[in-house]
Amino acid sequence: MHKSSVLAVASAFLFSTAPAATIPRNDGDVLIDDLVGYEASAARISKISSTDVEEVIVTEEQLRVNGTGQRLEPFIPEGLAVDKRFINGEDDRYYYSSYAYPWSAIGRIAYENGIRCSGAMVGPRHVLTASHCRQSGVKGTFTPGYDSGVALAQATIDGYLTLTSGEGSACGVRNDFVIFSLDDVIGLKTGYLGVKKNDKAYIGKGGFTHVGYPGDLGNYQKPYRIDNVNITTREWNCDGTGPFYTDADVAAGQSGGPLFETIDGLPYIWGALSTSYQYMDEVWNGWGSGENMVDAVSFALNYWKVIVGNETMGPGPVVPS
Ligand SMILES: *[C@@H]1O[C@H](CO)[C@@H](O)[C@H](O)[C@H]1NC(C)=O
Ligand SMILES: *[C@@H]1O[C@H](CO)[C@@H](O)[C@H](O)[C@H]1NC(C)=O
Numbered sequence: 245m246h247k248s249s250v251l252a253v254a255s256a257f258l259f260s261t262a263p264a265a266t267i268p269r270n271d272g273d274v275l276i277d278d279l280v281g282y283e284a285s286a287a288r289i290s291k292i293s294s295t296d297v298e299e300v301i302v303t304e305e306q307l308r309v310n311g312t313g314q315r316l317e318p319f320i321p322e323g324l325a326v327d328k329r330f331i332n333g334e335d336d337r338y339y340y341s342s343y344a345y346p347w348s349a350i351g352r353i354a355y356e357n358g359i360r361c362s363g364a365m366v367g368p369r370h371v372l373t374a375s376h377c378r379q380s381g382v383k384g385t386f387t388p389g390y391d392s393g394v395a396l397a398q399a400t401i402d403g404y405l406t407l408t409s410g411e412g413s414a415c416g417v418r419n420d421f422v423i424f425s426l427d428d429v430i431g432l433k434t435g436y437l438g439v440k441k442n443d444k445a446y447i448g449k450g451g452f453t454h455v456g457y458p459g460d461l462g463n464y465q466k467p468y469r470i471d472n473v474n475i476t477t478r479e480w481n482c483d484g485t486g487p488f489y490t491d492a493d494v495a496a497g498q499s500g501g502p503l504f505e506t507i508d509g510l511p512y513i514w515g516a517l518s519t520s521y522q523y524m525d526e527v528w529n530g531w532g533s534g535e536n537m538v539d540a541v542s543f544a545l546n547y548w549k550v551i552v553g554n555e556t557m558g559p560g561p562v563v564p565s
């Protein structure tokens with residue numbers, strides 16, 4: 245994903261078929277360029293959907309009421325195969341289609357207006373993606389395990405929870421996440437990933453995994469995976485707690501896709517892909533992340549609560565023994 249440009253910092257959100265929204269960097273001369281993501285010809289006029297979408301806008305103060313900002317546990321349904329392979333060493337994106345966990349819980353977001361993004365289940369009916377992947381008045385679906393029209397499950401987005409904080413800065417990148425609620429508890433079938441606060445001790449380290457549905461490879465139809473993504477040494481320039489940056493190869497459609505760390509064989513999401521930057525021939529990506537993200541997932545799990553038997557599903561350790 246390199247494109248030559250001289251003395252220009254370009255940044256672009258990575259959702260499909262919409263004007264590339266841009267985030268100015270805080271430092272230096274900024275030249276915004278629609279680096280990726282704009283395919284006007286593919287955009288379609290959409291009728292307002294009859295689906296009612298509940299909009300929940302929370303403040304950081306509300307998130308702090310119950311939030312610890314640290315980590316939430318994943319869930320693997322009984323009987324679902326677990327993929328033990330988290331092979332490191334691949335440099336680039338590669339096609340990887342599987343219904344084994346955690347790939348079962350990562351999928352594609354598709355709106356009737358043609359917008360495409362990526363995301364992951366983080367609760368029984370909860371999807372984490374980038375906030376800029378949110379569309380108003382347009383019906384959208386989440387399809388985990390999606391591959392070329394075939395999927396493990398599908399549900400319609402019927403609500404979203406996001407922060408009041410706006411875009412337009414490094415803090416905007418950090419807060420560029422949203423939790424969708426779905427009209428079905430498909431996470432009980434697909435499982436869901438844990439989430440975790442990013443940690444400065446990992447700066448300069450690799451071993452992270454990203455999955456998304458890029459347009460340039462597979463035309464938003466196929467899951468692509470990158471192993472051994474590195475947390476770059478670039479400054480965490482919102483307030484020192486984020487956003488974090490990586491060196492992943494990304495393109496339109498991968499927006500909102502998870503970056504996860506594997507701890508004891510279980511996946512914990514550090515962030516949802518927000519944006520990509522370019523300075524000369526260097527390319528890097530910023531991620532919606534941090535305590536706000538962890539607490540927002542926790543808040544959403546409580547707000548759109550799912551009770552199975554007599555047990556509330558998440559937050560908290562819910563991996564069956
Ligand atoms: C905090 O947690 C309690 C107990 O689970 C819950 O009843 C309450 O709604 C939560 N408050 C917020 C703001 O999340
Ligand atoms: C992470 O860094 C290592 C060492 O520089 C490099 O070999 C690898 O390709 C990087 N990973 C990605 C996904 O680019």
Ligand SMILES: *[C@@H]1O[C@H](CO)[C@@H](O)[C@H](O)[C@H]1NC(C)=O
Pocket residue numbers: 553554555
């Ligand atoms: C929930 O159900 C299990 C078994 O069905 C039972 O052992 C447990 O006591 C119940 N817990 C509560 C709080 O009712």
